[in-house]
Structures are given as C-alpha cells and as structure tokens.
Amino acid sequence: MFFRIVADSFARRPRRKLLTAAALALGIGVTTATLTVALDVGDRLEREFRALGANLLVTPQADTLPLEVGGVDYRPVTEGAYLPTADLGKLRTIFWRNNIMGFAPFLDVPVEWRISGRILPDSLARTTLVGTWYRHDVPVSDGTIFTTGVASTNPWWRVEGRWFADGVPATQNAEAECVVGSSLAQRASVRVGDVLTVQSGDRTQTLDVTGIVSTGAREDDSILAPLEIADTLAGQPGRYRSLLVSALTKPEDAFSQRDPSTMTPAEYDRWFCTPYISSISHELQEQIPGIEVHAIRQVAEGEGRLLGRVSSLMWLVTFAALLAAGLAVAATSATTVLERRAEIGLMKAIGAGNHMVSALFLSEQLLLAFVGGVSGYALGIVLARLLGQQVFGLAPSSRMILLPIVLALAGVVVFLGSFVSLRSVARIEPAASLHGE
Amino acid sequence: MAQRSMFWRILRQLLSASRSRLGVALLALVSGAAVCSALLGLYLDAQSKFTREFRTLGANLVVSPPPLAGSEPALVDAAVMDRIESRRTANVLAAAPFLYVVGDASGRPVIVAGTWLDEVARMDSWWKVDGRWVVSRDDGSECMVGRVAARQLGLAAGSQLDLRAGDRSVSLVVAGIVNSGGSEDNQVLVNLSVAQQLANLAGRIGVVELSVVGSTGQVNGFASQLASALPGLEVRPVRQLTEAEGAILGRIRGLLFWTVLLILVLTALCVLASMAALAMERRRDVGMMKAIGGSMSRVVGLFFAEAGALGLVGGLLGYIVGLGLAEWAGEQVFGMAVTPRWQVLPLTVALSIGVALAGAFPLRLLGNIRPAEILRGE
Numbered sequence: 001m002f003f004r005i006v007a008d009s010f011a012r013r014p015r016r017k018l019l020t021a022a023a024l025a026l027g028i029g030v031t032t033a034t035l036t037v038a039l040d041v042g043d044r045l046e047r048e049f050r051a052l053g054a055n056l057l058v059t060p061q062a063d064t065l066p067l068e069v070g071g072v073d074y075r076p077v078t079e080g081a082y083l084p085t086a087d088l089g090k091l092r093t094i095f096w097r098n099n100i101m102g103f104a105p106f107l108d109v110p111v112e113w114r115i116s117g118r119i120l121p122d123s124l125a126r127t128t129l130v131g132t133w134y135r136h137d138v139p140v141s142d143g144t145i146f147t148t149g150v151a152s153t154n155p156w157w158r159v160e161g162r163w164f165a166d167g168v169p170a171t172q173n174a175e176a177e178c179v180v181g182s183s184l185a186q187r188a189s190v191r192v193g194d195v196l197t198v199q200s201g202d203r204t205q206t207l208d209v210t211g212i213v214s215t216g217a218r219e220d221d222s223i224l225a226p227l228e229i230a231d232t233l234a235g236q237p238g239r240y241r242s243l244l245v246s247a248l249t250k251p252e253d254a255f256s257q258r259d260p261s262t263m264t265p266a267e268y269d270r271w272f273c274t275p276y277i278s279s280i281s282h283e284l285q286e287q288i289p290g291i292e293v294h295a296i297r298q299v300a301e302g303e304g305r306l307l308g309r310v311s312s313l314m315w316l317v318t319f320a321a322l323l324a325a326g327l328a329v330a331a332t333s334a335t336t337v338l339e340r341r342a343e344i345g346l347m348k349a350i351g352a353g354n355h356m357v358s359a360l361f362l363s364e365q366l367l368l369a370f371v372g373g374v375s376g377y378a379l380g381i382v383l384a385r386l387l388g389q390q391v392f393g394l395a396p397s398s399r400m401i402l403l404p405i406v407l408a409l410a411g412v413v414v415f416l417g418s419f420v421s422l423r424s425v426a427r428i429e430p431a432a433s434l435h436g437e
Numbered sequence: 438m439a440q441r442s443m444f445w446r447i448l449r450q451l452l453s454a455s456r457s458r459l460g461v462a463l464l465a466l467v468s469g470a471a472v473c474s475a476l477l478g479l480y481l482d483a484q485s486k487f488t489r490e491f492r493t494l495g496a497n498l499v500v501s502p503p504p505l506a507g508s509e510p511a512l513v514d515a516a517v518m519d520r521i522e523s524r525r526t527a528n529v530l531a532a533a534p535f536l537y538v539v540g541d542a543s544g545r546p547v548i549v550a551g552t553w554l555d556e557v558a559r560m561d562s563w564w565k566v567d568g569r570w571v572v573s574r575d576d577g578s579e580c581m582v583g584r585v586a587a588r589q590l591g592l593a594a595g596s597q598l599d600l601r602a603g604d605r606s607v608s609l610v611v612a613g614i615v616n617s618g619g620s621e622d623n624q625v626l627v628n629l630s631v632a633q634q635l636a637n638l639a640g641r642i643g644v645v646e647l648s649v650v651g652s653t654g655q656v657n658g659f660a661s662q663l664a665s666a667l668p669g670l671e672v673r674p675v676r677q678l679t680e681a682e683g684a685i686l687g688r689i690r691g692l693l694f695w696t697v698l699l700i701l702v703l704t705a706l707c708v709l710a711s712m713a714a715l716a717m718e719r720r721r722d723v724g725m726m727k728a729i730g731g732s733m734s735r736v737v738g739l740f741f742a743e744a745g746a747l748g749l750v751g752g753l754l755g756y757i758v759g760l761g762l763a764e765w766a767g768e769q770v771f772g773m774a775v776t777p778r779w780q781v782l783p784l785t786v787a788l789s790i791g792v793a794l795a796g797a798f799p800l801r802l803l804g805n806i807r808p809a810e811i812l813r814g815e
Contacts, residue, residue: 023710030703034696041692048688051681052494057618065589067548068620069537069643156680183671187503216676297618301563302494309490310689312770313483317696320472324704327468327711383699391691 024372027325032380038314102152105240131230161211251304329417373410470755551632568594568613712796752789
C-alpha cells in the first residue's frame with residue numbers, strides 16, 4: 001500500500017517531481033564540482049607556487065660560516081667545504097624522487113674581468129662569477145637522464161638573447177659561454193656577442209656573452225656561467241657550494257613541526273610517508289652524505305598559509321552550494337505540502353497517523369534525493385572538468401569516493417529541507433482541509 | 438484614480454492574504470540574496486586580502502646604491518631613510534635599513550647585520566625566534582643571532598657575545614636565536630647604531646628593504662615614485678615575489694570567479710523555481726480577475742508588482758543577512774572581517790528583483806487561455 005501511494009504520487013505529478021529533482025541535481029552538481037576542485041586545488045596551486053622557486057637549500061655539513069651579504073659569499077674560494085656534483089643523481093633515486101621538481105647547484109667565484117678591446121674603470125674591475133646549470137642532463141643510476149638547472153628552480157629569471165650552453169665546449173676551439181646580469185651589463189655596457197676574459201688567481205677563461213639576464217636579485221650584478229667553468233676557475237673540479245632544490249611538498253601543519261625523534265613508530269611512519277618539507281629534508285640528508293638541508297622557510301611558510309586560505313575558501317563555497325540546493329528543496333517541498341493539503345486531509349481522515357504521512361513524504365523526497373544526487377554527481381564531474389580547464393588548464397581527477405558522500409549530502413539536504421513542511425503536516429486538520437482551506 | 442486605488446488595494450490583499458505561501462517565497466528570496474551578497478562581498482574583498490597575505494613572504498622592494506667595485510659593498514647616507522619615511526603610505530608595511538659589517542666573534546669572522554629590528558619583526562613575520570625579539574631600534578645592548586651562526590659560535594638565548602671589528606668592540610646579550618631559512622641564519626643581527634659604531638660608519642647604510650602591499654602594478658608604481666624621489670639609487674622590486682604573486686593571485690581569482698558565478702547561477706535558478714511555483718498558484722486568481730473583466734495587461738501587471746515587491750524586500754533583507762555571513766566567512770578564511778562594499782547592495786537587489794520577476798513570467802502565458810478553462814481547473 002505504502003509503495004503504491006508513493007509510486008502513484010510520482011506517476012500523477014511527474015512535472016513537479018522532475019522540477020524538484022532538477023533543482024536538487026543542479027545543487028548537488030555544483031557541490032560536486034566545487035568539492036572536486038577543492039580537493040584538487042592544493043596540488044594545483046602547489047605547482048603554481050613552484051614559481052616562487054626552490055624551497056630547500058643544501059649546503060656542506062662541515063662548512064665554515066658563510067660570509068654572505070646580499071647573496072654574495074665573500075669567503076675566498078680556498079675556504080669552506082664543497083660537495084661533489086657526482087652525487088646529484090641520487091636526488092632522483094630517493095623515496096621522494098617524484099616530488100623533486102628540479103635542482104640547481106651553485107659555485108660563486110670572485111673574479112677580475114675584462115671585455116675584449118675595452119678598458120674597464122677600476123670600480124668595475126672585480127665581480128662575481130656564478131657557476132650553475134641552466135638545463136643540464138644529470139645521469140641517474142637507474143639509467144635515465146634528468147634535465148634540470150635554474151630553468152626549473154628560478155623560473156622568473158628572464159634572459160635577453162639566449163642562455164649559455166651547459167658544460168664545457170665539446171670542441172677545443174669553441175668558446176665557453178656565459179650570460180651577464182642586467183645591472184652589471186648596463187654599467188659596463190656589455191652587449192650580446194661581446195667576448196669576456198675572466199681571471200681568478202692564475203687561471204683565466206674567455207667567455208662569449210650569449211645573453212643578458214634579469215633576476216631581480218644579486219645575480220643582476222654578476223656573470224653567470226656553466227658550473228664546470230666556475231669549477232675550473234676555482235680549482236674545484238666537479239664540486240659545488242650550495243644547491244637549490246624545488247620540491248613539491250605538503251604545507252606545514254602542527255604535526256610536521258614536531259620532532260621526529262619524539263614520535264611513536266606509527267606517527268613516524270605517517271610523517272615519513274607524507275611529503276612534508278621536513279621529511280623530504282630528512283630523506284635527502286640520509287641518502288647523500290655530508291650535506292645539510294635547510295628549508296627556505298620564507299617560501300614554505302607563506303605557501304602553507306596561502307594554501308590554507310584558499311582551501312578554506314573553497315570549503316566555504318561548497319557549503320554555499322549545498323545551502324542553495326537545500327533552499328530549492330525546502331521551497332519545492334513546502335509548496336508540495338501546501339498543494340496536497342486535501343490529499344493529506346483525506347489520508348488522515350481515513351486513519352493515517354502523522355508518522356505515516358510524514359514517512360510517505362519523506363520516502364518520496366529521499367527517492368528524489370537519490371535520483372537528483374546521482375544525476376547531480378554526473379553533472380558535477382562535467383562542471384569540475386570545465387572549471388579545472390578554465391582556471392588551471394588541467395581537468396581535476398574525478399574521485400569515485402565523492403559519489404557516496406554526495407548522495408549522503410543530498411539525503412541530508414532533502415531531510416532538512418522538508419523538515420519544516422513535515423512539521424506543518426502535523427497541523428493539518430482533516431475536516432478543515434477537506435472543506436477547502 | 439479609482440482604478441489606481443483598486444490596484445493597490447488588491448496588491449495589499451494579495452500580500453496579506455496568503456501569508457504562508459509568501460513566507461516560503463520570501464524565505465527563498467532572502468536566503469538566496471544572502472548567499473549572493475556574502476559571496477560577492479567575499480569575492481570583491483579576496484584580492485586585497487590575498488595580496489596582504491603575500492606580504493608574509495617578506496620584503497618585495499629593495500633600495501640600494503649602485504654597487505661599487507667587486508667585493509666592496511656600496512654605502513649611502515642614512516638620511517635616505519628620512520626621505521623614504523616621508524613617502525611612507527599605509528601600504529608600506531615595513532621599511533628597514535641594513536648595514537653589513539664583517540665582524541669577529543671570538544676569532545671567527547661573522548656577518549653583523551645592522552638594521553631596525555622592530556621593522557624587521559614586521560617585515561619577516563615568518564621567522565621563528567627561540568627566545569624573543571629585540572623590540573626597540575634604540576636598544577644597543579642586545580642582538581639576535583642566526584641559527585647556524587649560533588651553533589658555530591656556541592650561543593644560546595641569554596648568552597653574552599663580544600664582537601670586534603678592527604680596534605672597535607662591543608659586548609651584547611643574545612635576546613633570541615633566529616630560524617629564518619635564509620642568509621640571516623648565518624648572521625648576527627644588531628640594531629643599526631651598533632653596526633655603525635662597530636664599522637666606524639656613523640650615518641651610513643647599505644640597502645633598504647621595504648614590504649609594500651598591493652598588486653604587481655601598484656608595487657611597481659610605488660617603486661618608480663620612490664626612484665624619482667631618490668635620485669642616484671636603484672629601486673628594485675624583488676622579481677621572485679612579484680611575479681609568482683601575480684601568477685598565483687591570477688589563478689586564485691579565476692577559481693573564485695568561476696565558482697562564485699556558478700553558485701550565483703545556481704541560487705538564481707533555485708529561487709526562480711520556487712517563485713515560478715508560487716506564480717502558478719495564482720492562476721485561479723488570474724482566471725477570476727479576467728472573468729470579471731480585468732484586462733490581461735492590468736492583471737499580469739498586478740502580479741508582477743507583487744513579485745517585484747517581494748524581490749525588493751527579499752533583496753534588502755538578504756543583503757543585511759549576507760553582510761553578517763560575509764563577516765563570519767571573512768573571519769573563518771582570512772582571520773579578519775571582510776570590508777563591506779557598496780557595489781554588493783545594488784547587485785544583490787537587482788538580482789533578487791530580476792529573479793522574482795522572471796519567476797512570475799509564466800503568468801503571461803495565461804493570457805491566451807480562456808478564464809473558464811482556468812477556473813474549471815486545468
């Protein structure tokens with residue numbers, strides 16, 4: 001009997017039911033879309049944040065205190081410790097290898113320099129040569145080649161002309177290349193195509209200028225050349241002094257700030273298997289001997305805060321979508337009850353209790369919630385794709401786990417939405433409603 | 438004249454007679470408008486909130502004299518700070534001068550950075566300090582030491598540090614150990630006057646760092662203003678921050694725009710559905726009025742007036758509720774209230790009236806149906 005009444009109600013009022021289901025499907029669709037994007041936004045923005053550059057700095061463990069002002073190390077090249085570049089392939093074999101987006105080693109050499117055919121004033125005669133990689137092929141022990149350098153760790157560096165070719169020139173008579181910082185180039189009027197001679201101690205090197213680089217930082221006042229050239233000038237073949245690493249990390253939270261040595265084994269496993277900046281540093285330090293890893297906290301901290309803000313904003317928006325869906329259901333269910341006063345009055349008159357009538361209405365609505373929820377989920381996936389494509393140029397991955405969640409939400413929304421009208425069912429007097437108001 | 442007063446009387450009757458039905462419609466309108474106004478408010482304010490958030494990343498403008506030969510850092514008169522201070526606006530969160538000196542701490546060379554530590558505290562709020570900050574720029578007896586430097590020099594908060602440079606020396610108490618993750622980790626941070634005295638460079642500074650709130654354009658604008666006020670000095674935006682900021686903000690803004698638009702459309706559709714349901718309840722009234730001789734345009738006008746009034750009231754009430762919602766949401770997301778924007782009010786009210794009128798639109802379709810058919814029911 002119960003089911004017959006429900007089925008009857010659907011058969012007799014298909015349009016009204018369709019309207020409610022459509023409203024619900026729309027609401028659930030938007031909720032699914034925002035939920036999908038909210039779950040994905042962290043990963044997407046995290047990639048965006050790599051535009052801020054490296055978040056890890058690697059230095060030798062046994063180093064003396066760097067005498068660094070404005071990014072320029074004033075220690076002589078003979079002082080302090082160095083690290084071998086041969087170890088760098090290991091960065092791609094550690095547990096978190098896929099989170100390592102790129103790295104670039106650096107070696108600064110104070111040099112005296114000349115531009116061929118011109119005499120520089122004394123005030124310009126000394127500068128710093130920064131040895132690094134632009135796009136260098138690093139052999140990894142698993143047989144692959146990982147191409148990395150400042151192109152991936154410092155993406156905001158802009159070059160006029162072109163970057164230097166990495167490595168030592170293959171043929172004997174080809175010149176090594178370099179790029180010159182924009183501010184230095186302006187003061188010494190260096191142009192692309194000039195030939196420079198740099199000298200450190202008794203070692204000299206000629207360099208072709210292939211580009212003028214603008215970094216917005218201290219490199220603007222220096223010469224950038226392949227690391228191998230700096231190595232030769234400093235007399236430290238195959239070495240570097242500091243390494244910038246850009247890694248995809250999970251923003252810091254209260255858990256990640258704890259000292260790993262005080263964790264229980266279960267907590268330690270959880271910490272170890274989460275790409276926190278601290279666990280990646282830890283892993284790096286374990287795998288590569290003699291290094292010390294510092295988190296560039298300026299970047300890491302700001303990132304965590306911003307990501308937190310954005311995701312709470314997305315949760316809020318999701319909540320607003322749910323609210324709108326609930327609103328639609330509440331309005332339609334209220335009109336349903338109002339419309340069907342006479343029917344309810346009749347049911348009550350022939351002996352149905354308030355519970356019976358409410359159960360009838362509720363099961364109708366829950367059925368609608370199911371239909372609306374499933375079609376809303378499908379709609380939501382399409383919407384999320386469009387949204388992801390529009391904002392990030394990349395569709396978010398759809399998650400099946402959302403379907404039961406979304407269905408449950410639809411049920412809750414329908415239940416809360418019909419709550420007020422169900423209460424008014426109890427107030428309907430059979431005689432009065434049959435009489436017509 | 439009589440007709441006009443009749444119009445208003447019927448309208449009043451319509452609004453007061455079926456309270457429960459109108460209540461449902463009004464509820465839908467108010468909550469819809471509230472969601473709209475809250476989201477619009479949040480959206481319009483998000484940009485400025487996020488640019489402020491980026492300032493936790495530290496200085497984004499650097500003022501420096503053009504560098505001198507090689508390793509000699511260039512210096513400039515400290516009077517530059519007065520000129521910067523005089524151009525300081527509310528958007529400048531912090532401005533700190535720096536003077537770097539190579540000092541000697543128990544036989545080891547270390548960089549001593551002289552600055553205004555109170556401004557640095559505001560600029561580099563992400564620093565983790567073990568101990569406490571030096572709170573006054575006039576404090577000449579305390580210093581802060583970077584994490585790495587402290588380890589190598591064997592210092593902790595509260596210990597004594599003797600710095601020497603040439604034949605000058607100064608004795609300081611370590612107030613706190615700094616973990617910045619940057620080059621400060623290797624330095625000793627003191628107040629400017631201490632560094633000047635140590636280096637025998639009274640009234641000289643090396644660079645000035647500023648943290649300026651605003652979009653990339655605004656920051657660049659402030660930079661060029663500053664550059665023209667400080668001839669002979671280089672004013673450089675820190676490109677790493679300004680560019681990443683622009684890119685990330687663009688993404689966030691796009692994300693917000695599309696989701697908010699989606700929800701606005703959704704809310705409008707939902708309210709429209711319930712307004713349409715309400716309007717269809719009125720078909721009997723329309724039939725009756727036509728039967729007793731009302732012209733179609735007058736009758737429909739009546740119901741549009743009803744819907745419009747509902748929309749206006751719903752929009753206004755919704756705006757007020759939305760203000761509260763936006764304030765709450767701002768606290769939740771940004772930790773501070775959202776500044777109310779006047780643009781939200783006309784937008785919300787217009788949207789609400791528009792939706793209400795659109796909901797009443799199906800009544801027009803009744804025009805070509807004969808009254809008898811409507812009154813008979815279907």
